[in-house]
Amino acid sequence: MGLTVSDLLLFGIYFVDLDKFKYIDNVFYSVGLYFLLRSYMKHKKSVKKKEIKERLFDKKDQSERDTLDVYR
Amino acid sequence: MNFKTLLSIVAAVILIFSLASLQFEIIANQWLRLGTSGIFLLFALKIFTSRNFYGLAVFLLLFLCDLLLVFWESLIIIAGYYVLHIFSISILVFLTLREIKVPKVSKIDILSILLFFLINTLILFLLEEYFNQSIDNNWLRLLFYTNGFLILILVLSAFFYSIRFAKMFLHSFL
Numbered sequence: 001m002g003l004t005v006s007d008l009l010l011f012g013i014y015f016v017d018l019d020k021f022k023y024i025d026n027v028f029y030s031v032g033l034y035f036l037l038r039s040y041m042k043h044k045k046s047v048k049k050k051e052i053k054e055r056l057f058d059k060k061d062q063s064e065r066d067t068l069d070v071y072r
Numbered sequence: 073m074n075f076k077t078l079l080s081i082v083a084a085v086i087l088i089f090s091l092a093s094l095q096f097e098i099i100a101n102q103w104l105r106l107g108t109s110g111i112f113l114l115f116a117l118k119i120f121t122s123r124n125f126y127g128l129a130v131f132l133l134l135f136l137c138d139l140l141l142v143f144w145e146s147l148i149i150i151a152g153y154y155v156l157h158i159f160s161i162s163i164l165v166f167l168t169l170r171e172i173k174v175p176k177v178s179k180i181d182i183l184s185i186l187l188f189f190l191i192n193t194l195i196l197f198l199l200e201e202y203f204n205q206s207i208d209n210n211w212l213r214l215l216f217y218t219n220g221f222l223i224l225i226l227v228l229s230a231f232f233y234s235i236r237f238a239k240m241f242l243h244s245f246l
Contacts, residue, residue, distance in 0.1 A: 030108045037112060040119060
């Protein structure tokens with residue numbers, strides 16, 4: 001959202017004469033980039049957690065199968 | 073120091089610089105923008121692996137856009153800026169839409185989306201009039217509209233994305 005607001009303001013600055021808000025797009029731009037990176041970080045973390053969970057689940061499943069094989 | 077803390081500190085410093093540049097013209101706006109995207113690109117390079125190429129591509133393209141923004145006068149540079157920006161926005165739209173499964177939309181939703189598009193298209197046409205005053209080139213106009221509409225689509229997809237995940241967030245509490 002920050003990136004979008006920044007872009008809209010950028011258009012405003014170049015094509016409309018808005019002297020008062022001349023440099024405000026940078027504020028939204030940096031906020032936008034920050035949150036974009038943060039959301040990627042969160043996504044990466046959640047993917048890692050999911051992978052670990054799946055790996056653990058697979059291991060558990062395998063060990064259960066091994067135990068069953070022993071009983072058989 | 074934790075990577076997350078470092079990122080927050082750097083972002084805060086950039087934000088202070090950006091706010092300061094509103095009052096005092098310490099650094100030229102375009103250079104500040106280029107520096108901002110450059111620093112975030114460095115952080116992105118640290119985060120992303122070759123597996124998530126699209127995420128890194130967005131930061132790289134935005135950095136290149138800002139580089140072109142410094143030399144904004146020539147027509148080729150302006151066209152290049154729009155093309156790169158269109159690519160970066162398209163990737164962001166693709167990444168957002170990939171996460172959203174088909175959302176349930178009511179009549180009010182459709183009406184508000186239409187209203188949103190109508191108002192923003194009007195703004196886009198208004199901006200195009202100013203754009204037309206300085207540059208009279210059909211290709212650039214086309215790029216300008218594509219870029220503008222893609223930004224609108226990105227806003228809408230971000231809106232649906234936040235609705236979906238906000239609902240998920242609420243569900244986890246209920």
